[in-house]
Amino acid sequence: MPQRRSLRIAPNSASRLLRCGQTTSCRECGNPVECYLRADDRLVQLHPHELPVAEVPESCRWHVSRGIAHPAGDGTSWCRLAHALLCPARTAPMAVPHFSGLRRSLALHTRRLLDAGVLAPSAAPAGSPPPGEAVCRPARPVVQLLYVHYLASRPVDEIQCVAQTQRRTRCAAGVLGPGALHGVWTLMPVSAHHGQLALPSDVMAVYSLSALPYQEQLRWRAQRCEQHAAATAAGDLTVADWEPFDPLRHHEHIRTRLPSQGRRPGGRAPRQARS
Template sequence: MCSSPSPSPWCWDGSRASARRRRSLRINPDSASRLLRCGQAASCRACGNPVEWYLRADDRPVQLHPHEVPAARVPESCRWHVSRGIAHPAGDGSGWCRLAHALLCPGRPAPPAAPQLSGLRRSLALRTRRLIDAGGLAPPGAPASSPQPGQAVCQPARPVAQLLFVRYLASRPVDEIQCVAQTLRRGRCTAKVLGPSSLHGVWALVPVSAPQGQLALPSDVMAVYSLSALPYQEQLRWRAQRCDQHAAAPAAGDLAVADWEPFDPLRHHEHIRTRLPSHGRRPGGPAPRQAQS
């Protein structure tokens, strides 16, 4: 005979025998932010070191160093703290603070404001060098690989897209923008926003307009991936950075911050392209879609 477990919730030593039930992480549908805080870990594209994404009070994302540092070693103007999931550019009065990754990133020029953080910056630079030596990170200034036949050439690495009457700067090419939704396996969806059955936008040359109601510059034009002709729901899907499958499943949470950044021609002038991307033609395939001006 097999002995059956005792139905009593107490063990022989007086402790409770019932195990704690495992609960899955859920999101309140009425939550203002559907972002899972456990999924904010990422890697810097310039140096390969780990970072954490947070939103500021103005809903702009910021990259923070994943560890706290003693506040005495950090200038007061460089201190950050996180409160209720929101990053604030100031100290919280404690002996510890957070740092913006831009102060420590080895892939950027060293700022003169924090020379006392040079030791931490050198340790990150050493890790970056190890990643480059191991082939896990491309060295700075490395030439891009030659495009394959049928692939787009002269495509901007960070294109400017226009949707919902607003111009955004993407962090990667249009056909590489990844869905930010969480899958059933609790990982990030690997599908692209521009799926095989998705509606495509068109490249167009438009005048470069200055922000805050300033006059447009008719003599200067820029290449923009326009999605304005798509239906309203389709433009919402693009701004939420979701694939076709997860756009129809609003209960799924987000595991990353959307890569869109409001485009400012003054701050992002190095990403302005004055010519349309050219596309190769696959043998036997249809002609490439012409951009509308």
């Protein structure tokens, strides 16, 4: 008999959202995934189905307990697997030969989505932005909210509201709506914690919302559109995408130039630019 696992509501949650797997689709390959919180409050995407532990190397096993994902087995004959090991849009890691058949079936589904026009093709491997995007439009920008740096999961203008609509679907509106106040792109120092290794750069581009009113920053932190920010009765359909920014762990997302369409005369990029 499968082990019974309970769910719980996050103690600091302002909504009725349970700490369980939130079903969504991978932005890179279009295949379904389940997003879980880890014990350190980071998000991880897991393959939606369990696999026999005999088919999964010990270092690749995950299990979910009380709505929290843990990178280890739980002693049962079944385990979960991180989607990153199977994603056909990414370079296959060394452990992937164990899952070549499953990876091929996901690649076939991705091809069908591309042929149907549902998924936009990507010319570059996942994790490597197209030429110029690292300068003009960070795929995962660093955002300053309430004087805390967060790493967004997608470009600023694509951050989607997490509220549940009356039809029990996720709101399709963006947090940065047509009438919303914009933040400001600015260069800020990269500060490492005491004892950490030296970072490859001294400054980084940050989308700062610190000049916005306090309530507006709370709306961004809750990841709600302007309409659902006032609708307190509407629950969240998924967890917010914000991930606390760590300059050492997220060093590949640090951009040392401000987003811009080009350089000013004289060859220098502007110090600030509005989105």
